[in-house]
Amino acid sequence: xxxxxxxxxxxxxxxxxxxxxxxxxxxxxxxxxxxxxxxxxxxxxxxxxxxxxxxxxxxxxxxxxxxxxxxxxxxxxxxxxxxxxxxxxxxxxxxxxxxxxxxxxxxxxxxxxxxxxxxxxxxxxx
Amino acid sequence: xxxxxxxxxxxxxxxxxxxxxxxxxxxxxxxxxxxxxxxxxxxxxxxxxxxxxxxxxxxxxxxxxxxxxxxxxxxxxxxxxxxxxxxxxxxxxxxxxxxxxxxxxxxxxxxxxxxxxxxxxxxxxxxxxxxxxxxxxxxxxxxxxxxxxxxxxxxxxxxxxxxxxxxxxxxxxxxxxxxxxxxxxxxxxxxxxxxxxxxxxxxxxxxxxxxxxxxxxxxxxxxxxxxxxxxxxxxxxxxxxxxxxxxxxxxxxxxxxxxxxxxxxxxxxxxxxxxxxxxxxxxxxxxxxxxxxxxxxxxxxxxxxxxxxxxxxxxxxxxxxxxxxxxxxxxxxxxxxxxxxxxxxxxx
Numbered sequence: 482x483x484x485x486x487x488x489x490x491x492x493x494x495x496x497x498x499x500x501x502x503x504x505x506x507x508x509x510x511x512x513x514x515x516x517x518x519x520x521x522x523x524x525x526x527x528x529x530x531x532x533x534x535x536x537x538x539x540x541x542x543x544x545x546x547x548x549x550x551x552x553x554x555x556x557x558x559x560x561x562x563x564x565x566x567x568x569x570x571x572x573x574x575x576x577x578x579x580x581x582x583x584x585x586x587x588x589x590x591x592x593x594x595x596x597x598x599x600x601x602x603x604x605x606x607x
Numbered sequence: 608x609x610x611x612x613x614x615x616x617x618x619x620x621x622x623x624x625x626x627x628x629x630x631x632x633x634x635x636x637x638x639x640x641x642x643x644x645x646x647x648x649x650x651x652x653x654x655x656x657x658x659x660x661x662x663x664x665x666x667x668x669x670x671x672x673x674x675x676x677x678x679x680x681x682x683x684x685x686x687x688x689x690x691x692x693x694x695x696x697x698x699x700x701x702x703x704x705x706x707x708x709x710x711x712x713x714x715x716x717x718x719x720x721x722x723x724x725x726x727x728x729x730x731x732x733x734x735x736x737x738x739x740x741x742x743x744x745x746x747x748x749x750x751x752x753x754x755x756x757x758x759x760x761x762x763x764x765x766x767x768x769x770x771x772x773x774x775x776x777x778x779x780x781x782x783x784x785x786x787x788x789x790x791x792x793x794x795x796x797x798x799x800x801x802x803x804x805x806x807x808x809x810x811x812x813x814x815x816x817x818x819x820x821x822x823x824x825x826x827x828x829x830x831x832x833x834x835x836x837x838x839x840x841x842x843x844x845x846x847x848x849x850x851x852x853x854x855x856x857x858x859x860x861x862x863x864x865x866x867x868x869x870x871x872x873x874x875x876x877x878x879x880x881x882x883x884x885x886x887x888x889x890x891x892x893x894x895x896x897x898x899x900x901x902x903x904x905x906x907x908x909x910x911x912x913x914x915x916x917x918x919x920x921x922x923x924x925x926x927x928x929x930x931x932x933x934x935x936x937x938x939x940x941x942x943x944x945x946x947x948x949x950x951x952x953x954x955x
Contacts, residue, residue, distance in 0.1 A: 564769060568943060571761070571768070571939065572932075575757075575761060575932075579928070579931050579935070584919075584928055601684075601746065601753055602681075602714075602746040604927055605923040606684045607685075607886075607917055607918060
């Protein structure tokens with residue numbers, strides 16, 4: 482329902498745009514529809530807590546990691562990207578993972594990978 | 608004729624003296640085969656001795672140990688230590704021997720400089736020794752395996768991207784990233800570094816004979832890459848300095864490893880040691896004093912000190928990160944072209 486309202490709003494904005502903006506909006510709508518297709522309707526039951534101090538909070542069930550991964554795969558499968566972009570994205574992910582594991586100074590990450598850093602002979606540590 | 612002979616004899620003796628002066632006076636000896644020493648694991652024991660035949664009359668030595676300098680392509684795991692002074696102290700050399708043991712923190716060529724100070728005024732020529740410590744073979748193997756995994760992950764992903772267009776390619780590329788993350792996750796963690804300041808409780812010890820051993824460190828929290836001065840005095844019940852031999856031990860508490868030890872002889876009953884703590888983790892400093900007067904019992908004092916870790920310099924991080932990224936990019940490119948070539952052959 483929320484998603485449908487968002488799309489309607491997007492359509493209204495679309496009418497008042499110039500041709501260049503329409504092109505970019507079309508592109509974004511293409512991605513949006515790809516994402517939309519990949520989503521299966523969720524059977525989310527909105528449970529409000531009993532009347533009291535926390536009555537304004539709405540508890541939503543958190544989808545499992547596997548569900549999220551499946552959605553992620555479905556979204557990406559519907560996207561059309563050139564091989565160069567795919568390679569660039571892939572290299573960025575690898576770079577991000579490597580930097581976080583070996584060069585980040587955040588105590589939690591650093592301490593977890595500390596011994597591995599020292600075990601690889603070329604990773605600078607403190 | 609006679610004056611010429613005297614001149615020649617004088618010249619010869621002067622030349623002889625200058626030759627013996629420039630020849631090395633102190634001999635360097637290591638107990639271990641330095642080619643098998645692993646950094647951060649094995650101890651190196653070095654002794655500097657004055658041959659008995661040599662009567663140079665050396666009172667003290669200024670001993671300086673320098674860590675290997677930085678390398679161009681790869682950083683070591685302690686970049687803050689690279690090229691720094693591990694210790695620089697003046698020690699008594701009245702017995703004609705000085706020994707110390709240390710665990711080399713990094714691979715590379717260490718430099719030991721010694722400046723003898725003779726009994727008579729003046730100074731002798733500086734002597735220098737260089738010794739090389741090789742990298743631990745297990746760590747080289749670890750790096751090899753890691754690069755193999757990284758190369759396979761990157762190469763396979765790029766191969767799949769290059770070989771096929773469409774749904775399957777995306778799926779496999781993501782799957783390979785997932786495999787990489789899963790491989791990285793179950794690695795063993797270690798204890799968190801907590802700020803650990805100097806504990807002043809045991810810096811003074813009192814023996815049963817009324818002896819007092821007092822230790823002082825120049826810094827509350829020494830830093831990696833910089834030296835800190837440790838001073839110690841041994842006093843009797845009348846507050847008089849007692850001649851003694853001091854045995855110094857530095858323990859790295861995280862791995863319970865003795866990283867440095869030496870014996871310092873002092874006829875004045877006090878010592879000063881200017882050395883570096885090379886790991887940014889808590890250390891325990893232990894000093895045991897053995898009075899020259901054997902009737903007096905040895906006395907021991909110790910304290911713990913937290914060493915301030917230094918974040919790796921940007922240059923060291925840049926070197927290693929760019930090397931890894933270059934390797935990943937090369938693996939991806941080769942994988943991609945391999946896949947692309949296979950795809951074009953199938954189409955033909």
